[in-house]
Amino acid sequence: MLSPQSYVQTPEPRPAPARRRGWVIAGKLGITLLTLGLLWHSVVDNEATAAAWRGLLARSLGGQGRGPVLLALLLMPVNWGLEAWKWWRLARHLEPVSFRRSFRAVLVGLTLGFVTPNRVGDYAGRIMELKSRRLDALGAVFLGRYCQLVATVAAGTLGLLYFLVRFYLPGYPAAQLGLVVLTLVINLLVLLPLYYSELLVAAVQAVKPLRRFARYLAVMPTYPARLLTHVLLISGLRYLVFGAQFGLLLLAYGVRAPLGPAAAAVAGTFLLKSLVPSLNALADVGVRELSATHLFGLLGQPVLPVLSASLSLWVLNIAVPSALGLIFVLRLKVLRRKKPAAAPAA
Template sequence: MKPQSYAQTAEPSAPVRYKGWVVAGKLAITLLTLGLLWHSVVADAATAAAWRGLFTRTLGGQGRGAVLAALLLMPLNWGLEAWKWWWLARHLEPVSFRRSFRAVLVGLTLGFVTPNRVGDYAGRIMELKSRRLDALGAVFLGRYCQLVATVAAGTVGLLYFLLRFYLPGYPAAQLGVVVLTLLINVGILLPLYHSELLVAAVQAVKPLRRFSQYLAVMPTYPAPLLTRILLISGLRYAVFCLQFGALLWAYGVQAAVGPALAAIAGTFLLKSLVPSLNALADVGVRELSATHLFGLLGQPVLPVLSASLSLWVLNIAVPSAIGLIFVLRLKVLRKRRPASSPPI
């Protein structure tokens, strides 16, 4: 499959006077990120306790293998995200996997300090040399594929809890939630393969009409490529579940595998459905969801809380700190070049 490419005329480089603002912006992002990391990992008592527990179990005998497995899965997690972005970005311009990985880390760091992680968009598009506006639609498409995987697994997980704990003895209601689960999954999968419907819906709503130009690139992605990206999203979701499961086991959670997976899937779904002000707000949503669902399984709060906080530290806090290295080296102002088609 040959990625599409559209030539773009070169634009003059930005005036030198703007470079000072770029440097100031990078320093501001660095200081803000470090401040949030300190507040969340060190100053916050709950996260600091979980972090100390993580080190204790890593250095000691208790849970060492499980914690090390979760640590080793961290680069695989973000490597899969970089692979997904590589497929999305090369549809727009020639791009290497190394640049894709760097873009993901930069986006993660910028998303750490922005509402609802919108900085992830900026981080990725600034790593491209052309078609940056189209890249907004590409980033949205990648996040939507990840949402499809999260909803597919999460609705099944929550269905387990509804049928077992909330609706026993109500067969009509049980049938209703099963049908609703199927409809939700069909409803969220349909716009992925028929994104022209989504673009048309955005154009029909006047306040959202200005965003339609950014989503116009989505229908140009062929179905086989979308399926590949969806499969990668599913693999990444599985890595998340393995990490969470390993940390839960390390902290002493002893729920059966099936119900534990349902609780993990339900936790991820509830977290993804709640908008957040920044990455720190995700922590509260995930912890509240996890402790409630695992509480229904008879598990104590503290081990679940510690495992969930440790998962956030491993997958968000640590990679965000690493991404600062690339933020400081990021070329925000660059002269655009015509995009040429990469080799098949």
């Protein structure tokens, strides 16, 4: 006997309105033009960066400094590959996601962050690559950036401690001991919200102006401590790669500071740069250069090679990947169709 036929029609997915698609296309083109304009201004039109870029190319193609520059260049995909690995570990807690898609999300976020205040476009670039739980993804992006901040603070406070003890407080053992204790306290206070994120969420809820952000951070306590430790280790490894790139470029430009003090100067530079909010990625340049030239100046190193190495680091790790990310921005699916609801049984 034939079963009764169901005449309930499954609704077809409705395409996004043409007007919305037009806005999306206009937005992508606007981001592309703005990114290209900033890249031109920062890499070609800006005299200091253009000189550093020409010096980087000369050292890459010539004999002097070719080895260190090429090594730093080879570490660029390693640097952002580690960031993609970190995001992959965080994102797959929310939904199944491939490493390839995670890498693409990181490049898109880098490009969008290039043209937005304090790099907030990084959040948008990553969550738009996810198919669901985009609200929770905001908390996941924040968690990844916070893990990187923990690594930066841990190394940077030790680096600044070296300079404070050696150059500013010699002969004051009590003050030096106080700084050591303060450094330990700062690192513990920074590490605490990572493993006890429910305290962070409660603190955000308790402050009225910040209360609206609590729902974005609510996903953080769902991450197990073991996963957080893995992400923190990846952040530390990425920090070492980034520091090694800076060291190689310093070597290529002729900076010859001892390894220990140079590592302290690099760590202090990264920390000071991370603590200062910026209007966009281009604004980071001045903060990093000012910090680097001051700290390496205390080590007796000339300003110009340090400035050139620092600007070249920005070109390698921000400008070039941001330009590559434009390819994925133009192909980004901003509007996703909702899945049709299942038809009721006849």
